[in-house]
Amino acid sequence: MRRWFVLLPLVLLTACAGAVTKLPTVETSAVYEEAKKQRALVVKEYINSFERLQRLAYPILLANYELCGEEVTYLTGMFTANADGFNGEMREAMVKLRNLDEFIKVVYVVPNSPAAKAGVKAGDTLITINGNQIAYGEGAEEKFDRQISKIQKTGERITLELRRNDKAVTAAITPAKACNYPVYLDASGVDNAYATGTKIVFYQGLMRADNDTAVALTIGHELAHNIMRHPQKGMQNAVAGGFLGALVTGLTGVNVVNTFSNAGRSMNQRDFESEADYVGTYLMARAGYDISDAADAWRATGIRAPQQISHGSSHPPGAERFLAVEKAVAEIGVKRSKGQKLIPNDFHKLRDDEAEPTANTDEVSN
Secondary structure, three states, rough: OOOHHHHHHHHHHOOOOOOOOOOOOOOHHHHHHHHHHHHHHHHHHHHHHHHHHHHHHHHHHHHHHHHOOOEEEEOOOEEOOOOOOOOOHHHHHOOOHHHHOOOEEEEEEOOOOHHHHHOOOOOOOEEOOOEOOOOOOOOOOHHHHHHHHHHHHHHOOOEEEEEEEEEEEOOOOOEEEEOOEEEEEHHHHOOOOOOOOOEEEEHHHHHHHHHHHHHHHHHHHHHHHHOOOOHHHHHHHHHHHHHHHHHHHHOOOOOOHHHHHHHHHOOOHHHHHHHHHHHHHHHHHHHHOOOOOOOOHHHHHHHHHHOOOOOOOOOOOOOHHHHHHHHHHHHHHHHHHHOOOOOOOOHHHHOOOOOOOOOOOOEOOO
């Protein structure tokens, strides 16, 4: 009997249906080379998305530092990397496309940024910063980040000694004041973004939008979440809900702490999203973007995801968001025509711990 139990799976496997045509033979070496080509395409697309995201985010971070309270920093508009900063199966393609080695190199410079104005170019190798030698090899990127982060806190002038085509180049950069909410790109294809209270994370799927206005609107939306402290308020609501859940658990013996905590976290979530749409439209306008067709981003979203047009749980329906952004655009237009500050209405109440700003001449998901 035991022998039958052993043989039965083998008999069943031989009875399974299979392909009947003669399949072409594919060499293992050819598969390997094709995989390298596809990884190179993936990395190239990521690089393009990253550079586009930083180009669109940079002016929004700069133009709105007065609304960011104490969360400000000084940015150069320069992004750097070395070969040791990457691992995994995409490393080879990234190193090749970026022409990276053990030294810290400039991989991207935002147009019209302080670094660009100082003459820094992608491909430059960094040798010293303010007279201090820049490390190379393993861990060099982290060490350089620590060096430059100290300077970004004060905004002091940066002098870089660079190597470009085997020639020494010196660049003097005066960093620009900006909101201290860095923008990161996640390689996932998910069509979403989120704010943590300290940073903004974009999934690469969002960068499929052809219209820069739609991307800029989302950047403004996520920055607004951070400025208005929605992640912190959500956590505060979760703690309050969890506390109430603990009381109910103590009285009933049924553990509802997590249920009440999640319910607390979702409290006012739709209002937070509406507020981020409203404030984010202002942030985009203050950065000089044309907001006349900003609301169209929600029609485009409706085409991609029709279920969002009339339905929303934690977020308002897309149709409502379109109309609300249109009203925000009209409101901003009136203020501009009157020469008024582009400050969201009642902003001083929303950030009641800070004075109203002067005119500027861990997460909440999108």
